[in-house]
Amino acid sequence: MQSDPFITDFTPEIGVAVEIAAGLRRLTAPNASAMTFRGTNTYLLGEVDIAVIDPGPDHPAHLQAILGAVGAARKISHVFVTHSHVDHSPLARQLADMADAPVLALGDSWTGRSALMKRLSETAQLGGGEGVDADFKPDICLHEGEVISAREWSLGAITTPGHFSNHLCFDWIEAHALFSGDHVMSWATTLVSPPDGDLTAFMNSLEKLQKRTADQRYFPGHGAPLEDPHHMLAHQHAHRKSRESQILAALEDGAATPLALTGRIYTEIPEALIPMAARNVFAHLIDLVERNMARPLGPLSPEASFHLSGKTP
Numbered sequence: 001m002q003s004d005p006f007i008t009d010f011t012p013e014i015g016v017a018v019e020i021a022a023g024l025r026r027l028t029a030p031n032a033s034a035m036t037f038r039g040t041n042t043y044l045l046g047e048v049d050i051a052v053i054d055p056g057p058d059h060p061a062h063l064q065a066i067l068g069a070v071g072a073a074r075k076i077s078h079v080f081v082t083h084s085h086v087d088h089s090p091l092a093r094q095l096a097d098m099a100d101a102p103v104l105a106l107g108d109s110w111t112g113r114s115a116l117m118k119r120l121s122e123t124a125q126l127g128g129g130e131g132v133d134a135d136f137k138p139d140i141c142l143h144e145g146e147v148i149s150a151r152e153w154s155l156g157a158i159t160t161p162g163h164f165s166n167h168l169c170f171d172w173i174e175a176h177a178l179f180s181g182d183h184v185m186s187w188a189t190t191l192v193s194p195p196d197g198d199l200t201a202f203m204n205s206l207e208k209l210q211k212r213t214a215d216q217r218y219f220p221g222h223g224a225p226l227e228d229p230h231h232m233l234a235h236q237h238a239h240r241k242s243r244e245s246q247i248l249a250a251l252e253d254g255a256a257t258p259l260a261l262t263g264r265i266y267t268e269i270p271e272a273l274i275p276m277a278a279r280n281v282f283a284h285l286i287d288l289v290e291r292n293m294a295r296p297l298g299p300l301s302p303e304a305s306f307h308l309s310g311k312t313p
């Protein structure tokens with residue numbers, strides 16, 4: 001594996017729009033946290049008809065900052081949403097109504113859920129549901145490969161479920177760049193919490209982006225731009241595969257719950273993040289169950305003990 005590609009020295013001035021590429025400005029919201037890093041990045045694309053990508057959390061100061069950056073002489077023509085988590089989508093409706101512009105996304109918070117997660121969410125107690133914007137409803141539901149164009153830009157929709165079922169990346173066609181949302185970020189790997197998160201789908205979405213060799217830059221939902229996205233994709237793919245190996249190795253010692261496995265495997269993260277990391281481990285375990293490599297003792301749930309398929313617990 002190549003060197004660690006994560007960028008953690010990112011200190012944007014909150015509420016100030018900065019030009020980061022020709023025709024593209026970034027405005028970071030005042031919602032920094034352990035999960036959102038310095039805050040959500042809202043992108044303003046275009047000089048005349050402005051596309052807002054991920055308007056961000058329901059925060060009056062952020063709304064004012066977006067309106068101020070757009071200014072009276074320009075107009076918001078489209079509001080794009082990568083996925084409906086509360087740090088990305090809640091301002092979409094208000095902003096779109098004020099600008100008389102449509103909200104564009106894959107669909108509501110249940111759109112794009114895999115058959116597996118649909119089945120499990122009906123038959124098992126999965127927990128999860130952190131940060132879901134349940135009220136989110138776009139005006140225009142985008143499809144895989146659909147391209148929306150204005151005078152200065154074209155954005156193509158790329159379905160990338162995994163972090164969230166309705167996650168889209170947006171291909172900024174003129175710039176060979178991708179708005180990568182929370183699927184691939186520069187500062188950390190993403191949370192995969194079932195049933196909105198799906199590790200099998202996440203790995204497929206990583207592999208889908210790996211095949212897009214012409215993409216030169218990513219603009220993520222949190223953190224700095226990624227100048228070598230293919231290095232990051234390879235790193236993250238290898239990282240998840242090594243987590244899987246760690247989980248399988250730990251299960252060799254006997255059945256264990258996701259939380260117990262997390263305590264043993266995630267030795268490098270602060271204590272406060274362990275419950276979130278346990279959601280990632282649970283996502284791995286569901287994926288392993290589906291691939292017949294692990295099994296829960298009793299009903300599948302985040303509290304269940306899991307054991308290796310070939311071994312009697």
Ligand SMILES: [Zn+2]
Nearest residue numbers: 083085164182
């Ligand atoms: Zn998210």
